[in-house]
Amino acid sequence: MENALVSVSLILFLLMLLAGGIWIGLSLLGVAIAGMFFFSTRPIGDPMAIVIWDHAASWTLTALPLFIWMGEILLRTKVTKSMFSGLTPWVNWMPGRLLHVNTVGCTIFAAVCGSSAATCATIGKLTIPELRRRGYPDKIVVGSLAGPATLGLLIPPSITMIIYGVSADVSVTKLFVAGILPGMILATMFIMYTAGWSAMNARLVPTLELRQGLWWRFYEGRHLLPILGLILLVIGTIYSGVATPTEAAAIGVVGSLALSAADRTLNWKNFVEGVAGATRLFAMIALILAGSAFMTLAMGYIGLPRHLASWITGLNLSPPVLILLLTVLYAILGCFLEGVAIIVLTVAIILPTIQAVGLDLIWFGIFVVVVVEMAQITPPVGINLFIIQGLSGLPLEKVSLYVLPYFLIMLVMIALIYLFPEIVLWLPSQV
Template identity: 45%
Template sequence: MDVLMHMGLMLALIILFLGLGTWVFVGLFLVAISSLFFIADFSIDRIGFIARSVVWRSASAWELSAIPLFIWMGEIIFRTDISDRLFRGLSPLVQWMPGRLLHTNVLGCTLFAAVSGSTSATTATVGKITTTALAERSYNNALSVGSLAGAGSLGLLIPPSIVMIIYGVLAEVSISKLFAAGIMPGLLVAFLYSSYIIVRCVMSPQLAPASDERISLQQCLSGLKDLLPIVTLIVLVLGGIYSGIATPSEAAAVGVMATFVLIILMGSFSWDIVIEAAMGAVKTSCMVCSILVSAAFLSTAIGYLHIPVQLVTLIESMALSPYGLLLILAAFYILLGFFLDGISIIVMSLPITLPLILQAGFDPIWYGVFLVLMVELAQMTPPVGFNLFILQGLTGQSIGRVVQAAFPFFILMCIAVVIISLFPQVVLVLPNMM
C-alpha cells in the first residue's frame, strides 16, 4: 500500500501549493523536489542534477517549436476580419437547415479549430461574432451559448492541436498520427452538436426565427469566397503534414507565413496587429512550455518513487476489465476538470495513467484522443472551465446560466466518448492509413 500513501502525499502537496495560489509550473517543481527529498530521501545535489537534466531534455524537444507558431497564427486571425468572413461565408450555406444560423457556431468552430489549435482562441474568435449576431436576430440564447461552449472545445481535438503536441511529446508517439486520429472524432462531435440543434429546432421552431429570405446561388458562391482564407490555411497546414512534405513544426511555420500573406492581400495587415499577436503568442507559449517542463520533472520524480509500476500491480490485483478501467479514468478526469485546466490535467496525470492504459492493451494513439475529449469536457465544467468564463465575458450572463446552457452539449460529448470507446476504429482508421 506504499503506492497509495505516496500518491496521497503527493496529492496533498499539489493541493497545498496550488491552493496557496502558486503558479502551476512552480507548484509542480515544488511537489517534485519535496517528494524526492522527503519520500525518496535524495540529496539536494542529486535532485539538482536530475532537475537540470530533465529541464534541458524536455525544453529542447524540437516538436515544441510548433506550439508558439500555431498560437501566433491563431492570434493573428483573432485580430483580423477573417472571423467576420467566416460568419458571412457560413450564413448562406446553413439557411436550409433547421436551426439556421445556430449552425454557424458549430461549423465556424470546426473550421477555425483546424487553424488554431487552442480552445480559448476558437471560442473567443467565433463567439465575438456569433453571440451578437444571433442575439440581434432573436435566436434562442441558451442554444446559442451552449452550442458555442461545446463547439469551442473542438480547438483541442481537431488538428493542429496544441494539447495533442504536448501529449505526443510526453507519450513519445507520432504527432502526425495523433493529428490524423483527431479528425474523425472531431467531425463526430460536430455532427452530434448539429444534430441536436436540428432536433431541438424541429420540435420547437421558435428557437430559431423563421425567414422568408431565399438564398441565391450567387450568395452561396460569395459565401464560399469568404471561406477561402480559412480553407487555404487548412489545406496548407494539414495538407503539408498528411502528405509527408512537412513535419508539424514546419507546417506551423508555413501556416504563419501564409497568414501574413493572406492578411496583406485582404488589406488587414498592420504592425500593431503583428506585435500584439506576437506578444500574445509569447505569453501563452511560455505558460504552456513552462508547465510542460515542470511536468516532465514531476514525471521523473514519480518514476523514481516507482509509483507507475506499483500502481499497475495494484490495478492488476483488482482484476478490472479494460472498460472498467476506462470508466474509472473518465470519472477521475471529469473530477480533475473541476479544479485544473486541460494542459495541467494531462501533464500531471499522464505518467500514472499511460502505463495503466498500455498494460490494459489500449493503443496510445487512441488514448491520446480519449484524453483530449476528457480535457474538452473539463473546459465545460465549473469552476475552472475556460470556455464558460470566455462566454460569460462575451455575453454578460451569469456563470450559472452559461453552465446550464452548456450542459446538453457536455452530455453529447460524453456520448462521443462512449462511441469511440466501443468503436475505436473511429479514431484509428486514419492513423492506420499513414
C-alpha cells in the same frame, strides 16, 4: 501501504500549492523536489537540469509556439469576421438556421487555431451579438457555441495533441490524423442536436431570411476561401508528408501573416501584440511542461507510477471500468485545471496502466483529448463557461445549464470511440 501514504502526501502538497495560488509549473517542480528530498536518496540538481533541458529541446515541441502564434495572428485579422458572411447562405436552410454558424465556424477555426479557449472567444465575439440581434434565444445560442468551441482541441492541428504526443512519446502526425474523424463526427452530432432542438421549438427560431439560390451561396462562400486555403495548406503538407508538424506550423505562420497583410490588418501594433500573446501563452505552457517532466522523473525515482500501475492491475479492472473511472477523474479535474495542466499532471502516471491493460496509445490520446474537451465545459467551472459568461453577460449557472446537453453529447462520443475504436484508429493505419 507506504507507497499509498507517499502518494497521498504528495497529492495533498500539490493541492496546497495550487490552492495557495502558486503557478502550476512551479507547483509541479515543488512537489518533485519535495518527493526526491524526502523519499529518495538521489541528488536533485543535476537530474532536474538534464531532464528539463532534454524536454525543452524536443524538436516536436517547437510546433507548439508556432501554432499558438498562428492563432494569435488570425485573431487580429478580418478573416474570422468574413466567416459569418460566408457561412450564412449555406446553413440558413437547416432547422436552426444561423445557429449552425457557431458549429461550422468553430470547426473551421479549430482547424487553424488549435486552442479551445481562442476558438470560443473568437467565434463568440462574432456570433453572440449577431444571433441575439436577429432574435435567437440565449439558451441555444450559448449551447451551440460552448460545445463546438471545444473542437479546437480535437481537430488538428491541436496544441493538446502536441503536448500529449510529447508526454507519451507517440507520433504527433498520427495523433493529428486520428483526430479528424472523431472531430467530424462530434461536429455532426452537435449540428444534429441543434437542428433537432430547433425543429421542436420552431416558434423560438426566427424565420428564414435569405432565399437566394445556389449561385448566391457560392458567391458569398468566397469569404471562406482564405481560411479554407490556409487549412489545406497546413494540414495538407502534414498528411502528404511534405512537411513535419513543426514545418507545417511555420508555413501556417507565414500564411497567416500573408492573410493579415492581404486584409490590411498587418501593422506593427498587431504584429507585436500577436508575438507577445503567443510568447505569454507558450511561456506558461513551457513552465508547466518543465515542471511535469521533472515530476515524472522524480516519481519514477520514488517508484510511484510502477506501484500505482501494479496496484490498478492487481484490481483486475476491465478496460471499460478503467475508462469510466478515468472519465470521471478528468471531469473532476476539469473543475480546477485547464486542459494542458490536466494532461501533463496525469499522462505520465496513467500510461503504464494503460499499456498494462492493452489500450492503444494513439486511441488513448484521442480519448484524453475528448475528455479534456468535455472538461472545458464541465459545469459549473469549465474554462469555456467563463469565457461565454464574459461574452454574453449571463449568470454562470444559466450558462452551465444551457451547455449541459452538449456535455452529454461528448459523453456519448466517448462511448462511441470505446465501442468502435476504428473511428480513431482507421485513418492513422492508412498513413
